[in-house]
Amino acid sequence: MSGQNRLPSASWSQRVIRNLLYGQNVDRAAKARVRVGFVIILFGLIYAVIATRLVMFATFPDDRGGHRAASQDAIATARPDIIDRNGQALATDIKAPSLFGEPRRIIDRDEAVELLTATLPDLETAEVRQRLGTRKGFVWLKREITPAQQKDIHGLGIPGIGFLRENKRVYPSGREVAHLIGLVNIDNQGIAGMEKWLDSNGLADLHRAGFATDRLQQPVELSIDLRVEHALRDELMNAKEHYQAKAASGIVSNVRTGEIVAMVSLPDFDPNNPKEAHDPDRINRLTTGVYEMGSTFKAFTLAMALDSGKYDLNSMWDARAPLHFGRFAIHDDHRLGRFINMKEVFTYSSNIGAARIALAQGVEAHKAFLRKMGQMDRLRTELPESASPILPRKWGELNTVTIAFGHGMAVAPLQAVMGIDALVNGGWLIPPTFLKRTEEEARAVAKRVIKQETSDKMRFLLRLNAEIGTARKADVKGYYVGGKTGTAEKVINGRYAKKRVLNAFTAILPADNPQYQLLVMLDEPQPLKETHGFITSGWNAVPTGGKVIARIAPILGVQPRFDLPPSERLILAASRATQ
């Protein structure tokens, strides 16, 4: 249908435009038909894309809608109760409602924020607004609210706001057992202490499998005695205040089973208020801290010499003059200026004597003995918090000299307690535990490290020290206490500072047949008038230890006996009789 032939009158310019626009001599009708067909195909494609998109939405809705299912996992889990050795609750679960929002269901966000913050004044307005402003299916608004608050919010009738009953962990004894028990996070997952141990020992798996309901879980029984714990903590708090110490800590350990009956590290925290727990000053100094234990370590040095069989209690050591070693000189606090025997080395706490004893054994024997006593390796217990001992990088004779009297090697106090237990319980090294353990179970994991008679001699030395030596102030009548003091000068900027000391006192009771060991540590006690300006252990840690023993011995069921002869006649004689 070409118009040009029929109507040649059309102007020249119009013809040019036509040809430019539509082309020359084309059948426009046929062309139009083809192009309509083309449009049909195009529409088919466009609608196919839309249909595909629809089908994709229907097939994979989880791309966007799966928030709710995942968030349900976060609901605080149920945990078993934790009780002390007498059945007192240390940690338990209570039910508490938690407030959540479903932002996608909220119609008027401003209204919701306003009403909620008016009802719960401690909610952050900006935070709530931001949380509800997300496109998530589920957000927590406030965990663990009170039933009264729940009722009030329920009464507001805000759509898209709801409650879930959660388990909230509470610690009825609060700070008393802080470091032991540890704490949980807001989702009731253990993050420290025994709580974390619970999670890493199957509880978390149990939860994942969905079996950890409240009723199925047996309470976990600890070795702790809450009464002893309280007495120890009370006395340590008094001592910390009295001697203006930076920190105070203590352990009561059962020497026959390795159970930890009480453990306190001050300053501590309230596990019900987890914010405090992250303060680095509140670490557990007994397991996480490592310290030079000072003269307490002499017990290991003497035990090593006695156990070697080459020396006995009457072996003499030259303490006439300071021991010069390279450019160092080892002095005694109490200058003796003569030969002294083993007993005197211990009761006078002679550095020179201890150094000579260790040197006489040799560096390798010294190292081997300390390793055998568990002082060289990281001690791992149920508590997840632990620290490796700090050892000299190159252990030469000088190191042996200083380590002989407890300097130049830092161990976790709990580690030292384990070693001393072995020295007095007949020579068995028993890994400490925070769970209840019988003597039979303890024997199964115990390892003999020294001879029985060496252990007897060590008990005699400890008792002797309480009768005539540095531990006299802790000799609570009737309990036949034995003990060893330690005063470690602290290293400040690479030098030993005379005025800043870490004092330790290790006591055993009763010394003739030990049942318990007590370790008391005071960090930087200050000189007082009553201590005549002294800051050594005998003036602060030892009296504190005495007070603790006077309070805990009756609780622990240690029978007082008032007619016992001195250690020379009781322990040594008995020991000789058995040989």
Place this chain on the structure above:
Amino acid sequence: MISREQRTPLSEWWWTVDRLLLAGMVLLMLTGVVLSLAASPSVATRIGLDPFHFFHRHVLFLLPSIVVMVGVSFLSPRQIRRSALIVFALSVVLIVATLGFGPEVKGAKRWITILGVNIQASESAKPAFVVLAAWLFSESARKPEMPATSMALTLLLGLVTLLVMEPDFGQTMLILMVWGALFFIAGMRIVWVFGLAGAAIAGLFAAYMMVPHVALRIRRFMDPASGDTFQVDTAMDAFANGGWFGLGPGEGIAKRSLPDSHTDFVFAVGAEEFGIIMCLGLLALFTFIVMRTLSRAYASEDLFSRFAASGLAIMFGVQAAINMAVNLHLIPAKGMTLPFISYGGSSMISLAYGVGLMLALTRERPRTEMESINATAAASYA
């Protein structure tokens, strides 16, 4: 009454009109009623109206719409052209009046109130414009001495100018696309296809640079994090929530928070309550209407009918496609209603006029009649 024995206008209409297409349109309108019932009460409640305010008005406008659709489908091609000319002239007058007296809503003047009815004159201008443009293009093919293409261009520029002044970029885009499609069908050389595509891209780019809210919408589409994508996100959640079978009538939650749940996002609201299956059905219905009209246009002997039917179908189909694609986050957000499904009040009558024209143009006519029509048309417009 509609027997073949007696040739009455009604029986003639019944036997020549595309009854399947008619059925499809009635079905579409009924679906619109159902979805209006789902989507509009929450909006009405939100703005403080009677919950069924929009629903009642939807139904109220549906009845005259059906009358208009059926009535228009009786028209012959020449009557169609005349009606289009009248409607277009009226619409242009109304648009000018809107620009002069209409209230400014959200920065645009699109509505004018006449006798208590809000009228969006650009809606009624659209189908009339398509018919006039199609006529001009068909004339350009038939009568070379007539500067029909230039006239079509003038027509386009005139309407576009008015729409941009409102401003109404959505309608402008739609008009441009349909005009371009008509030009394409009318036999434009392929070079010009690329030329027009280039012009379209340049125009989009210009809009991106000059008009802030266009730029914002495109940027949001490209990078959802750059701004508030609340509507689109809620719409997508609605599709995901609904799944294959939907949550059930009244169970949807997206409609409570989507501001335009009864207009631009009715597709998503419907998906949440009635499921993707319903959406696919609705899509199939649109596809059927568009394809059916286009294939009838393809088969049509008359150039004007072919162009006009194609143009109307394209406009109808593109509008539906844009709305669904926006709902599904396939293209940037653009305010475009879903024909007969979205609530539109008076605009439904314009739509009815448009589909009535589609029905009229796709009626089966004997070739002789066609030729006589063409002859008279040629005589009358020469």
